[in-house]
Amino acid sequence: MSAMAMTRAPGSGYVQRSSSSGLVDVLDVLLDKGLVVDVFLRVSLVDIELLTVDARIVIASVDTYLRFAEAVNRLDLGDTSSSVGLPELVQDVTEDGAQSKTKGVLEGAKETLFGSSKDDEDEDDDNGSSRSKSTQRSGSRGGSRQGSRQRSSSSRGR
Amino acid sequence: MPEYVYAIVESSAPTPDRPGIAGRPLRAIRTPDAAALVSSIDAEELTLGRAELLAHNEVLQAALETGPVLPMRLGTVMADDDDIRRRILDSNAAELHAQLTRLAGTFEGEVRAVYDEAALLREAVQRDPHIARLRARGDLRRSRNGYLESVTLGEAVADAVERIRQSDADMLLAELTPHCLEVRVSPPVHERIALRAAFLLDRDHSSEFDDALESVARSQAGRIHFRYTAPLAPHSFVALGGAA
Numbered sequence: 001m002s003a004m005a006m007t008r009a010p011g012s013g014y015v016q017r018s019s020s021s022g023l024v025d026v027l028d029v030l031l032d033k034g035l036v037v038d039v040f041l042r043v044s045l046v047d048i049e050l051l052t053v054d055a056r057i058v059i060a061s062v063d064t065y066l067r068f069a070e071a072v073n074r075l076d077l078g079d080t081s082s083s084v085g086l087p088e089l090v091q092d093v094t095e096d097g098a099q100s101k102t103k104g105v106l107e108g109a110k111e112t113l114f115g116s117s118k119d120d121e122d123e124d125d126d127n128g129s130s131r132s133k134s135t136q137r138s139g140s141r142g143g144s145r146q147g148s149r150q151r152s153s154s155s156r157g158r
Numbered sequence: 159m160p161e162y163v164y165a166i167v168e169s170s171a172p173t174p175d176r177p178g179i180a181g182r183p184l185r186a187i188r189t190p191d192a193a194a195l196v197s198s199i200d201a202e203e204l205t206l207g208r209a210e211l212l213a214h215n216e217v218l219q220a221a222l223e224t225g226p227v228l229p230m231r232l233g234t235v236m237a238d239d240d241d242i243r244r245r246i247l248d249s250n251a252a253e254l255h256a257q258l259t260r261l262a263g264t265f266e267g268e269v270r271a272v273y274d275e276a277a278l279l280r281e282a283v284q285r286d287p288h289i290a291r292l293r294a295r296g297d298l299r300r301s302r303n304g305y306l307e308s309v310t311l312g313e314a315v316a317d318a319v320e321r322i323r324q325s326d327a328d329m330l331l332a333e334l335t336p337h338c339l340e341v342r343v344s345p346p347v348h349e350r351i352a353l354r355a356a357f358l359l360d361r362d363h364s365s366e367f368d369d370a371l372e373s374v375a376r377s378q379a380g381r382i383h384f385r386y387t388a389p390l391a392p393h394s395f396v397a398l399g400g401a402a
């Protein structure tokens with residue numbers, strides 16, 4: 001029963017498959033989906049709520065235009081290996097984008113919240129000892145986050 | 159004592175043998191139509207960090223191994239067992255039961271298709287002569303009027319990228335949706351996202367979806383990278399009272 005989907009063969013390698021136990025991979029799903037009861041006590045989710053707001057970036061922004069322009073100007077159209085003369089772009093090729101310079105805000109925020117490394121991710125599965133430390137880390141980014149800590153607290157009795 | 163609520167499962171579903179948040183024992187509050195998986199927490203205020211998210215996720219994953227799971231929104235805390243019975247289980251009994259039935263034998267798979275940026279930009283330039291012209295002009299006088307020209311060029315690239323994304327998203331959905339029960343497309347979170355979507359899959363036929371994904375990924379090798387996370391509880395396919 002349980003085994004079937006989880007022990008699936010890794011395929012031929014064109015798709016990077018990840019188990020559902022890695023936090024980075026399930027974060028998008030966990031954050032703003034699931035059943036909502038009309039009135040319930042909501043725990044203080046400060047960092048995470050800010051994170052989901054941050055994630056709705058505007059792609060049509062001047063910053064994006066400038067970055068695109070620079071990238072396109074650097075682009076060597078004759079170079080099909082994409083590895084020469086594109087110091088910034090080369091990093092992007094590596095994979096999903098968690099490490100790249102052009103990562104989206106969500107990825108950036110994930111790094112803030114959870115630390116960036118994927119190796120780190122693998123350690124979590126059987127490691128309970130990092131608990132207290134990581135909780136602190138999640139609240140440690142800047143004064144504005146601290147300041148809004150109370151924002152989403154209890155709504156009971158409304 | 160406040161209770162953290164993880165998910166709704168079938169009335170007779172076993173309680174997963176996992177600790178809850180902060181190592182607290184996991185319990186099931188059962189009614190004839192459905193059961194709630196919960197664990198106690200000390201205070202109504204709780205900051206969810208890495209450890210809490212992992213615990214939450216592990217409970218859902220373990221529950222998914224034995225039957226349908228309706229995940230609660232992350233961070234759902236209720237006053238006590240009675241509150242949970244009254245405001246979740248009893249008041250939504252029929253709907254919860256119906257969703258558990260509908261989602262039995264399914265799981266969610268998340269697909270993220272991300273462009274190789276160099277390939278994407280090269281394509282944008284090559285497809286659109288306007289961009290190539292702007293780019294050539296920029297080369298000639300890069301030191302002067304740089305800002306405005308860069309914005310104009312960048313905007314043209316962004317438009318081209320959006321058109322490419324749109325057509326790729328349509329193509330990918332056309333390839334994949336015939337092999338799923340339902341699909342939910344999420345908005346892109348950065349410029350290189352070609353498609354981010356959740357697919358509801360039938361456990362007995364999920365290999366067909368796998369094959370389709372593998373095949374489309376092969377056809378896009380070097381251009382679009384694919385990342386696939388499964389099996390997940392059907393987070394994207396549950397709602398109460400028609401609310402999203």
